[in-house]
Amino acid sequence: MIDKRTALLDKLVDYVLTEGLGAASLRPMAKAAGTSDRMLLYYFKDKDALIAEVLQHGAARLMAVFSAPGELEKLPREALARKLYNLMTSPDIWPYARLWLEIAAGAAGGDETLRDIGGAIGRGFMEWGGAQLDCAEADRAAEAARLLVTVEGMILLKSLGLDDVNAALR
Numbered sequence: 442m443i444d445k446r447t448a449l450l451d452k453l454v455d456y457v458l459t460e461g462l463g464a465a466s467l468r469p470m471a472k473a474a475g476t477s478d479r480m481l482l483y484y485f486k487d488k489d490a491l492i493a494e495v496l497q498h499g500a501a502r503l504m505a506v507f508s509a510p511g512e513l514e515k516l517p518r519e520a521l522a523r524k525l526y527n528l529m530t531s532p533d534i535w536p537y538a539r540l541w542l543e544i545a546a547g548a549a550g551g552d553e554t555l556r557d558i559g560g561a562i563g564r565g566f567m568e569w570g571g572a573q574l575d576c577a578e579a580d581r582a583a584e585a586a587r588l589l590v591t592v593e594g595m596i597l598l599k600s601l602g603l604d605d606v607n608a609a610l611r
Contacts, residue, residue, distance in 0.1 A: 446484050449474050450498040457495055458536040462543045462555075465492060489554045496544065500562045503537045504569060515575040518584050522591040525570075526607070529596055538596045545593075563589060 443451075456473035457465055467478040467488060474481070485491035507528065516524065529538045544562070547555035571585035598607050 447498075449476065449481070449484060450495060453491075453495045454499040454502060457499065458540060462492075462540065462547065465495070467491075493554060493558050496540075496558045496562070499537065499540065500565065503534070504565070506534065507569065515573060517575050518588050518591070521570070521573055522588055522595070525588075525592045526595045529592065530599055539600070541593070542596065542600055 452474040453470055456470055460469070460473075467481060470491070471478040471481050481491060485494060507525075528534055541559075541562075544555050544559040548559045567582075567585040567589050570588045571581045574581060574584050574588065576584045595607050595610065598604070
């Protein structure tokens with residue numbers, strides 16, 4: 442059984458995936474979750490804590506999709522990057538990719554909260570990705586970093602309408 446806090450987080454993740462981080466203020470988020478802004482602050486220390494938990498919960502949901510049985514097997518980096526790109530650009534998962542770009546843009550703009558959250562999500566992805574890579578143990582960390590850079594670069598290219606460039610990479 443899902444507790445109230447987790448149910449709230451699920452609704453809030455859905456809201457942020459649909460509306461984006463720019464719409465993530467207390468009243469609209471509370472309305473989307475079917476509660477009040479005061480109740481959100483009951484469950485979460487402040488807006489920064491709320492956003493942090495929403496983004497972390499969203500990342501955990503995404504990683505659960507990636508880790509579903511039959512989704513991925515150990516592959517060389519290039520093959521795994523293509524497979525992840527296809528997953529990330531599928532209609533159900535693309536909102537997560539857009540949100541990731543928003544996190545990165547906010548972090549680049551100086552938002553320390555988004556930088557911390559994005560860094561943790563990125564490191565979590567590299568840890569997960571490293572476990573999926575078919576490579577020597579000594580190369581795993583560097584290959585996981587290259588995997589992140591490759592997939593994120595491909596997502597950035599897609600978001601800029603450069604699908605032809607991505608097609609040349611696949």
